Amino acid sequence: MPSKNSSQSGGERAAWPLKFGAVGAILFLHVPLWLIFLYAFTTEESAYTFPPPGLTLKWIPQALANPAMQSALYLSIRVAFLATITALVLGTLAAAAVYRYDFFGKESVSFMLILPLALPGIVTGIAMRSAISLIHIPFSFWTIVIGHATFCVVVVYNNVLARFRRSSNSMIEASMDLGANSFQTFWHIVLPNIGTALLAGAILAFSLSFDEVIVTTFTAGNQQTLPIWIFSQMLKPRNRPITNVTAMLVVLITALPILFAQRIVAGSSDSEGGSK
């Protein structure tokens, strides 16, 4: 750990082109976000003039009271919640199986689990749509959940597997040796040790599901999740600020938990690094 802070003790300073590039990249990524925040408070209804002619808070209550937006938000939260729960159960089980047992096709299983994250959403979307129609499941709330779960499982799986690989295998043996059966061992030893990995995985999975557009487009019936509702609003010239307010809401709902998750993971890896 002391080696991490070597930059303090007379380490090199970054060259100015590098700094310039870094600042440029951050601005390029973030200025559009700030613009959305800014235009959530403009007094104009449909046009974007810069600078905004005036600022107002009136769009916030209007956006929150919008029934279409409310139902979209509610749907998105329910989908993300269920997809996350599914991912937690399946991802943990898969990680445990891959970590603990040797079985035929283990590498392939591991690869196929990770694939949905690497695959373009459009491919997953088309594949899911054909598969779902093939077995005659009506497109509904549940098909959205299934679609989201495919890539949410990966996040949990990766997090939990990494944690398993860092923790000592003999801990499980020690617990059983001391009289605990499989369930007691899972409850008292495994769960507390992968707890932060589960939490971080769950938060990431929730955020992924919450703002997903492409797979949702293919797996939804006539339901509109929040991102899809926002996209449909972009085509309407009126009430732009309402959309911006909603977008701001999405940023807050997804960004804050991710920050939180990062801190959990960083904190736990520090304490584990200290013990070994």
Next chain:
Amino acid sequence: MSASVAIEFKNVSRIFSVKQEDQSGDVKAVENVSLQIRDGEFFSLLGPSGSGKTTSLRMIAGFDRPTSGQILLYGQDVSSLPPYERDVNTVFQDYALFPHMTVGENVAYGLMIKKVSKIECEKRVDDMMDLVQLTGFAGRKPSQLSGGQRQRVALARALINHPKVLLLDEPLGALDLKLRQQMQIELKFIQQRVGITFIFVTHDQEEALTMSDRIAVFNHGRIEQIGTPAEIYEHPITQFVAGFVGVSNLVSGEVAKRITGSDVKFSVRPEKIHLGMLGDKPEADTFIAEGKVRDVIYLGLYTRYLVELDGGGDLVVVEQNLKTTSMDVMQARGQLVRLFWKKEHISYMGD
């Protein structure tokens, strides 16, 4: 079946099937091992890595199961019982402490699982912490302890259930020499105090000799010899034991025939050989060999001589530096010497 046998192996084998790209086959980790470990004994499984000693221990603990044969714990066949249904506990090589629990919670884990009442639990944890000399450490986290202290916690955690047998898997391997020697004495003391059968896995022959009542020497999944430290050291019955436990001179063929009159292979410990002058007269019942000192290594407490025998072969001789000084021994190089050792000090090799 006498009641005083704690652990019995009956023709136990453990075969792992290995599937690799270039080859597939069976690895016999433990092959047809039979042994009896007595109640209250400090018993060591000694051998190089891959000799089957750890696999044997894991089969007693229940982490692994025999491919064939039986393991009896006080007469009961436990071969197929899971670890949590066997009255044995283990001290792991990497200690395997639970990092999210305090030291006290680690030690109390076995009692917590058994749902022992809080009052009794606290008392027994305190007793255990006293026994391993960690009084007052219960509130700390394992990450705040040194290696030696973690070792003691692991020991306390395994002993708190009063197991019938305690298994120790190279528990001292990660400690430095001073601490290891101190723990050896302490482990032996604790074992005598609690009166539990200890089964100790080690690759360190000195450690096994220091602590054990009896030792089983493992090699290639088989037991080469079982005996007390003195028996194993003084009378190794195979070439492997003679070479693995301590240092031995192995003599065979023509050289053996010249010394003993028969070409049966034998071993003799370097410290049993007496280094004398050419004219020295032998006592009764000794073997004699003559040669020239080719090399001398002065080691403070003793000196090691390499003697090239007349007509081929070498013998290593170790003499304590009772009267000699480093100056004297250096002059021994190149001298012609006569070596004597008592006939009872050689062991004939069976193989």
